[in-house]
Amino acid sequence: MDVLAEAVVAGAGGAELARLPLPARYTAAHLRAEDADGFTGVADKDVRKTIHIGSVPMPELAPDEVVVAVLASGINYNTVWSAMFEPIPTFTFLKQFGRRDRWAARHDRPFHVLGSDAAGVVVRTGSGVRRWHVGDHVVVSPVLVDEEEPATHADGMMGASMLAWGFETNYGGLAHYGIARASQLLPKPAHLTWEEAAANPLCAGTAYRMLVSDRGARMTQGDVVLIWGAAGGLGAYAVQLVRNGGGIAVGVVSSEAKAEYVRGLGCHVVINREEIGLTGDAPADPATVGKRLGRLIRTATGEDPHIVFEHVGRATFGVSVFVVRRGGTVVTCGSSSGYRHEFDNRYLWMRLKRVIGSHGANLQEQHAVHRLLDLGRVRPALTTTYPLSEAPEAARLVQSNTHLGKVGVLCLAPTTGLGATRREP
Structure with missing residues (x-):
């Protein structure tokens, strides 16, 4: 771990986290463009062959974004699709997104950091972020929207620019750090552990x-x-x-x-x-x-x-x-x-x-189900967790449909059971 990640795990406050340097590179579960044709003619597209654990570069932060130190994430079927390069190669999504503007262009890289769920701590905020601060405990909604698109203001899912984070975008949650827009964040339910909180947003x-x-x-x-x-x-x-x-x-x-x-x-x-x-x-x-x-x-x-x-x-x-x-x-x-x-x-x-x-959920719908989780009316569907180093095995479990509920991944969290700051509701 880098020094910032170590401080997050140790429970450092926002002021200390803001003083520590953001690493130039970080560990992530990612795909490589060179593997995109590797399953041609192959019957069993085993995702363990294409999901790599290794270092990727930290991107420049856009004004409306935050960097989240990811304590835990989860496996969704879209990670399986990405790793099989179906229905189209995942890098096609990144190229399409990258043509939008200079900030989107950061996503068009020969690697793709996966993951559409995350729970963690905000460690950096862009210059235009108002509601969130370094040190906040958050979960990340998988829905990335364009706030300047009119349809977004009626229903975020109806905007033509809506994308699934970590599936149609880069820098997702199966990593030590995730890059998300401020409009994707919700407060982490205080009674849930990191892995329990990360299991919920997408599903x-x-x-x-x-x-x-x-x-x-x-x-x-x-x-x-x-x-x-x-x-x-x-x-x-x-x-x-x-x-x-x-x-x-x-x-x-x-x-x-x-x-x-x-x-x-x-x-x-x-x-x-x-x-x-x-x-x-x-x-x-x-x-x-x-x-x-x-x-x-x-x-x-x-x-x-x-x-x-x-x-x-x-x-x-x-x-x-x-x-x-x-x-x-x-x-x-x-x-x-x-x-x-x-x-x-x-x-x-x-x-x-x-x-x-139906596809995903807008932020108000996420907030509504988030409230049910916070009240204890809905409980996390998490049944098992893997360390980030074994994320390919976790994805294979989902690919083979041999799992129950949600499969979690510990990213920076050293063990399960951490992160709860109050008792059950």
Whole structure:
């Protein structure tokens, strides 16, 4: 560690941190442009081969940015996509961003620092930053917006310049330091450890927008909500939000261990994919699988689902459109099993169903779910942590879907259990 990082870990105050020099280079989990074609023709695109741990240069700080000393981060599926160079090489995103202006040009480099979650301490602020100060304990929202774009002021997610931090931008959170805009920050919940706080922003915010926000499915009390991948990062927050909001959570999982986990989160009904004959890719006949699934849901709840929480993609989307009730809603983000979805449009159009695309969460939505975390109404979905040196292994765990909830990464934090400054709420 450099001297500034050592001071952060030791708990130094803002005045001392401001006096210490920012390092010219820092340790980060990153990709290299030279590896971008390395998976051509390869069936198993093992992300451990492309995620490197090593030194990268510290960029110049823009007026609206902060440098965060990252105590902990987390693995999201977008890190897996980046490391597989899918759906397009990650460096294509950086080149596109780099053409915007001189500050964006800093991101177009032959390396890409990954990570869309972070919790840590502010150690530098740009000249235009007003609300945040050196020494503040923060979490970083993964949504980077352009405050000068009109659409941003209606909904940050609708701005054409909106990007996913650490996925479509450089200098993300899987590192000793992260570079973020001041408009990405929220105060760290004081009762959470560093790794617990870092586990939440991307998945909890995304699930909140999908289910609770007026821009998503607008879940109400009593709604039956089918949650695919209920034991994963997104699903674990969806289960909690449905239960807390008075809905009936129906989780689909792929093993008994995952079933036990989601029951512990309060999931009302748990279904193993094997029960409906969905064990791999998209079924040849989604209606057959949908009928099996529908019978199980009706037996358990008496009704067809009002909402389907969909992020698996190709393998499940046709079933989702079939099984949701007349007038119901399929809300979708991501597609971990494939982006090209096939479904029978008759079930959508003739039964007046809706599909809502959802992506991330604006800062107000992040604040709303952040408040639930701060109140203890939603708990972090963190189940395991790795040191930064083993971030490739952590990403492989998510890539192979052998994890539960969220996988955390300790960056500067020397061990788990640090960072809480008050008792549980």
